[in-house]
Amino acid sequence: MPESILNGLFFYVLAVVILGGAIMTITRRNAVHSAIWLVVTLMGVAGLYLHLNAEFLAAVQILVYIGGIMVLFLFVIMLVNLDEAAKQRQFNRQWSLALICTLVVLVEFGFFLMRGAGSFAFAEPGQGALKPNTELMAVALFQDYLLPFEIASLLLLVAILGAVLMAKKEI
């Protein structure tokens, strides 16, 4: 069955891109390099959405996270003088403790993977019913879950006002 092999291949390639990008993000010393690798990770996530036939979500992921948030990240990184920070020590020297913690988590994960191996399966992409992607999204946001959506937007507004208040010296 070439279809399912292709699906699996896409998933694993995207998984490698996402995880590789994430590891590179936290290990780079230069903040701009970290930001570039984070962009790669976010792109991979958008690819996963696309792989699951969620085109709207994929497009919005790129538009909001890469086109908006990452651009502002880079803007801030360039405005702040990071040469000093790059020279300072960026990692804690607590190898032994970190190793123990990681091992415990690893054993935990391994245990759960062993127990639930049978229930793992690839998420099935939605069939024809998911076709009008944008409309479904709109109905979900503006009809079924209107109140939570409005509350979330109000919270964001409060956050924006707070940021403006902090940035402004006198009001």
Added chain:
Amino acid sequence: MPFSFPPSIEPFVLPALYIVILVAVFPLIAGYIVLLERKVMADIQVRLGPMRVGPHGLLQPIADAVKLLIKEDIIPAKADRMVFWLAPVISVVTALVALSLVPFSKYFFVADTNVGLLFLLSITSVGILGIILGGWSSNSHYPLLGALRSTAQLVSYEVALGFALIGGLMVAGTLSMQQMVHAQLEQQMWFIFYQPVAFVIYFIAALAETNRTPFDMPEAESEIVAGYHTEYSGFRFALYFLAEYANMVVVSSIAVTLFLGGWLRPFPNVRLLDFLNYAPILAMFVLAFFVFLGASRERRPIDKMGLAGLGAVCALIGLLFLVPAVLDWVQGLFWFVLKVFLVLYTFIWIRFTVPRYRYDQLMRIGWRWLIPLAMANVIVTAIVMILF
């Protein structure tokens, strides 16, 4: 059909062919848009413009391209080499990918997804990264200033751009680029007449998005040399240039598709004007006539021969269009390209007519005028659509 592809790859054959055509032909077209820009600039400034290479400077873009390709490739000593290498690639790849979603005609398009316009916007917003990273990695003052300016400008104007497009989308009722054109065919109206405010806002925001005058702060020559690409030379500079012109074509294409009827001819529903279907043939023969006229006025024999050859090619293409199948295929493409070039001409016209804004003026226009106006337009459109 004597030859056909296996069904598993059949749907990918035509798009792949179109991709190859676009990637191969587009740099040439971009070169000729540059020539058009220089000729229009010369005309506005009462000069002749490039005249030396080929008749009327028609081979100038090729000479420019060769010059850029064989120039020395300089990387500043303290530049971040990897990012310096990556930045123009990001710019040019995103610009060319965006072209894949443009509906050039009923038949000639690479992909038509149900979130087409949204994808176009997201891809072009990734293109900003190329500018920022290019400015940062040069490790030099002017590029960094240019990159900072362009980031602030692009992020500000993207909001107005998005809201202006929402106005058009509400009338169209779809995000797919092909469906937008069909919606205009069904409603028998170009959406610019339903959404004039949205079109004007979109046009201004598009000027800012493509860093064109009067919003060309990111590369203002008189202030910061050349902005984000000051340290780039040779082929890398050519890539930035290509990306810039590809972006111009993409934003013009969005304007044409959403507001100006896409690949439809004017008044597609009026039977009386059906003779407009033969406009491509007429255009080719008129072009051939003027080229022959020009050839007769040339002094140098080589120019005479070159222009005569060009005229013969135009006439031959015109003859080819006489075949109904070919005419049908070319029909949409002709009107689309014509409209895109009219929008591009307006871009160029504005560049040599309007002086550059100051930075605070630019921000004031964006935040105080365009965004509230675009929001009001969306609200008014919604109310009108609910009421009627």
